[in-house]
Amino acid sequence: MDLAARPLAAVLVSLLAATLLPLAGRRPALREAITFAAAGLKLALVASMLPAVLDGQAIESARLPLAAGLTLGFRADALGLLFALTASSLWLLTSLYSVGYLRAAAVPRQTAYYVSFAVCLSATVGIAFAANLLTFFVCYEVLTLATYPLVVHAQTAEARSAGRRYLVYTLGAGQVLLVAIVWTESVAPGADFTPGGFLAGRAEAGVLAAAFALFIVGCGVKAAIMPLHGWLPAAMVAPTPVSALLHAVAVVKAGAFGVVRIVGYVFGVDVLRATGADTVLIVAAAATILIASMRALGEDHLKRLLAYSTIGQLSYIVLGAALGSVAALTGAMFHIAGHGFMKITMFFCAGALHTQAHRDGVHGFDGLGRQMPVTMTAFAVGACGLAGVPLLAGFIAKWNLGVGALTAGDEIIVGVLVVSGLLNAAYFFPIIYDAFFKAPTTETADAREAPWPMALPLGVTAAVALVLGVAPSVGFRFFALARLAAESVVAGSGGLP
Amino acid sequence: MIDSLDASTVQYLQAAALLLVGLYGIIARSHLLRKLMAMNILQVAVIVFFIALSTKFGATVPVVPAAATAGPIDPAAYVNPLPHALMLTAIVVSVSTTGVALALLIRIRRRFGTLNEPALLDRLRE
């Protein structure tokens, strides 16, 4: 296939699957085959763009013209490809995991589930490859709409209430984001995302700061920056694969990715520094990191604990974007991939514990390390990674963020990172200790290891988290992509090296 | 003062008065049939207004005798026929509207037993 057509094809392939899936009707094998085919094809398409993008190219598909000089279009640059690679490789693994989970947990209405999932993935890759703010917004809202049926999938009163809260937060923020985007369109008509931003000198500092605030509120809800995070713990009522892919990767990362795009490719680091908006964002991110970790300490429901952990980890990305140096941006962008693999491991494990050991809380894991060795080992790897233990993916991000903070002279941020790591350890390690160093109780003795469609994906993601920590630039070369994107942003805005 | 009141000014004042009477009736009357009659008065006001537009002093009906077509025709000698033609249409519209309205009123009266608005609202609330 022509290189230029690939970003568009990568977006559309799962949409095509979504239209085919209802035709599969009640044949689960066909339904799963379509999902796997689409996921595999999507990953192949996205991965095939890697060499060209690493060469510094941006691959652009034909635009869809709208009125008044507006266009919708997809373009794969380093940052977009990084996010798309993360999302599409995790979709493939999640699809495998879903097959096992949905059968083990006997989840009803599976066709609707797979359709919504496929649409979500189209929207996510669309967000990654969006060439301008309008395209970004269209995909961003489609993602909101397509996630809603998944949040309320159980159709219980609790699920409906969570769904309502989800919509109030995300649609409310969507309109704020819309205002910010329309304002941008009115001062810079037809502008595409540009490394280093395109708003410099287009408006006064005060107006720019106000617009930036609207953007951050708009993206901050999905990125769960406190106090805009309220929907995320509630949304954990969804089936576990949904929490795993969407609420650890697609939706929340769309928000965090949006913050990076807006900081790096709309405003530019220098413009933000001139307005003083970066300081506000740094403070908000740092506060979110600490408060979320403390909230997680007090949480006794495993998926909600993971949700608070996600809230804290996402703010690493926001923090890196706000710091704005090459090292900090690299760390932030790399964390999009790194956190994706680590957190999805944790959710996969939570789902396995739910179906195999009927454990939803954070207690009573005694001896499960022996009963479910693969699951609990993966859990331990993910937890260590999130805490920032060296040789795991989380450490790379934290190290770069720390370097970035020191360059910018924000020593206190290094303290925040260290404290957050300790808090992470404090809420994960009791679970690991119980699992590996206590004897099984009567409740856990008959727990069996998860079936292979669940065990394989979580083993793979844990392994990737390990590999990314040791050699961050092999395989899909996430670190190289992050570095490339960070350098282009900083060079574009002429900021700190 | 009285000297300056020519025929068409009287007609304009008449139209304005009828218009106000009609509007007042539609708003203030509580019986639906009276509202309808007020609506008719309002429509008549517009018709009178248009007729007043066409009035000219010393002019005659706009029928040109065959003998007069030879020379130039003096427009001042004839009343403007167009507003009259327009108002014929407006009268047709007014009659049709009244017909539909009366049909509705018959139906309302049969079903609710009253055309008095407060009583009708009470029945609707039941």
Next chain:
Amino acid sequence: MSEHLPILIVVVPLSAALVVPLLGRRSSTAAHAVTLATLAATLVAASVALTRVLRTADGVWQYELGGWAPPWGIEYVLDPLSGGMSVLVASLALAAAIYAGPYLRTSGPDRIGLFDSLYLLLVAGLLGIVATGDLFNLYVFLEISSIAAYALLATGGDRAAVATFRYLLVGTVAASCYLLGIGYLYALTGTLNMTDLSARLAAADQPTATAVGVGLIVIGLAIKAAVFPFHGWLPDAYTYAPPPVTGFVAAVMTKVSAYALYRVLYFVLGAEPAAASALVFLGWAGVAAIVAGSWLALAQSDVRRMLAYSSVGQMGYIIFGFSLGSPIAIVGALFHVLNHALMKGCLFLVTGGIRWRTGLSSVAGFAGVGRRLPLSATAFAVAAVSMVGLPPTAGFFSKWYLLLGAFEAEAWLGVAALVGSSWLSAIYFFRVLERLFLGADESRPAPERRDLPFGMLAPALVLALVVLLLGLFHQPVVTHLLERALPPTVS
């Protein structure tokens, strides 16, 4: 034949309206078939006429009725604006008439001929308003369509009769205001032809009299278009009417009056200071309508009434866009005329169908209905998402252009109203959607899945599909049609 197209699109449904009731005495099936064929022919005629107009360089097709040259004769003018409107009216008329088939068969087959006759009159009247180039002729068609609409709306039952009587009084006052306004302009210029009047009004140089005339015309048309605060007649009239009528009337009737307002204020009176003042007034009315309509819709427990109040708010979008007066805002408003017709038509058709099938129309009553009528509920969902203005539906893009126009004009109150209305409409539409799809009582056995008959389902599905596709692929419509429908003073 084809050179008479501008008048044929009016005359064809008008003459069929005379034939159909006679035919209906023999066979109601034949009467409805003739109605459908007539509306299809009208749609074809309107489409052919529009294509021909768009192919010409100046984009105006002036047709002299009966060979009398304007300004003495009555002129029909098809330009991209009126041509586009006539295609919109004709296509929604056809969609609602197809939908009416199964509905009418179950609720009084003996009346099909009469119903269809009134319906064709309504369509002829609306097409006449759109196609005419003469202000008095516009009044006649306004009243033809209104009288037919009164009769049709009243067929919804006893409550409908009361609601319709109120609408009739208000509508007649509106028409009288409009007629009186024309009288003023006629007294000043001696002409009723739109083009001619526009040229002569500047020469008349009578600002006060012009202002009174313009004010009366604007008030008259604003009442007919249900512009806030003149919207009082609308909610009851729409709520109790039979579904096919509401589906069509709610979709196009207020829009046609808004079209007349736009035509008069921009094309006929474009150069008058009075028109500019009227637009300022309409701008505020539009903003108030957006806020009030959405707020009142939120308070309704009946879905039909909720949709009716949402129409009040959506008319506010359109009027606000017209009042801004910049090309992008007017394009947004015109695009919203199109979008709102499609999505509100779809919503009323589905809501009416659900009530027809289940007897339910309250928000609470919709619980679990999505499982009984899944395809109808899906069409409802697509149109509802578009009403909220979420991408990728058409409703998002018209809101986008309107917002862009509001930013350009620095109309911050308008921006706030548009965003606030999106929030409110998200609440009241998702409240219905949640009930529709998730409200089923799990403890009871699921009711049998039985969707609407094909004739009622297909129009709703087609409208929903168009709403979806028009979102991403609206560029041809905007560049070839809407941007050419801008008034000369703006483009």
